Amino acid sequence: MKKKATSLFLLELILAMLIFFMAAAICVSMFAKAHEMNKKSQELNSAVLVEKNLAEMLSRAVSVDDACRLVTQLYPHAEISAPVKDTGSGITEVRIALDDDFLETTGQSAYQLTADLSEDRDLLTAGLHVYPADDTENGTSVYDLTVENSLSSNVSASAGNISDVSASAGNTSDVSASAVNTSDPLKSGTEEAAS
């Protein structure tokens, strides 16, 4: 009788442990997922902030050269490549190495902020992207922001409105938006990121 009771207790314990370990495995995987989501949201927030900063600088530019000058004020170690005019694109690429805290670094970079600047008549277009440093080649960006800025408005010393801003997060092709004459590029960018 006593032996039977012990066996039953043992069986009950083993069953309880089995259920517990199954629940624990689910919990641990959820913890890991929560950690990953938190890291990604932080990454996105910081990427939005650095791109918004750059967009603010570019809103005062009167030409691509002036844009480069303004960018180097904020990021003195930015690498600026000459525009590729042979291919007809005429895009000036600016690369800025960022550390884990999304601050400019000259050492090991964790992220790369790039700005593709082009000028067409009186419109300055800047494609801003933040890539993880180890994923620049694959093109999986953390956040993309396109800024179009009327150069004539800055030259004629009127308010430098950002005339068109479109943004997308995580290369989601169907996530894009434009806001005409928006004063805050961050707003439209984050709204799209949230959707």
Place this chain on the structure above:
Amino acid sequence: MKKGASLAQIIFPIVLFAFFATAAILVILFGARVYQSTVEKSGDNYNARTLLSYVTQKIRQNDEAGSVSVEDFDGTDALVLRNDDGSDAYRTLIYLYNGQVCELTVLDDTTAELSAGTGIIGAQQFVPEETGDGIFHFMCVDAGGKKAETVVAVRSAGSADEEASS
């Protein structure tokens, strides 16, 4: 033999139970640690970013020609926002004092002390800087040591230039 077998019958469930209890505690501790780190990271930069957003919004509210500047206030760099309600001219100063970013609104011709401001948020550093071209750069290090920076381009900067030239 029988005695040894019954001893094993008692010890084995106890060992199994101890293992079960240890595993349960470990999972709870692991979960608590993950939750703690998630909350900490969510709060990371919160203060610094809140402050920078606040400053940005203050500038946007006062974005009139020549009303935004960075000036020395009692030996400290302060963001100065000037406004005029028609009868009186006021200036709002935002500066770092005693580990707090403070805000003080006074009549434009009034002298004031750093201690007169109202604390907004705790910070180790708050550096406002006017880089030219109507661009303001703000760097702050919050109480937790997290550094954040923002750039604000004043929309009325062009109007100020126009007014100055005319």
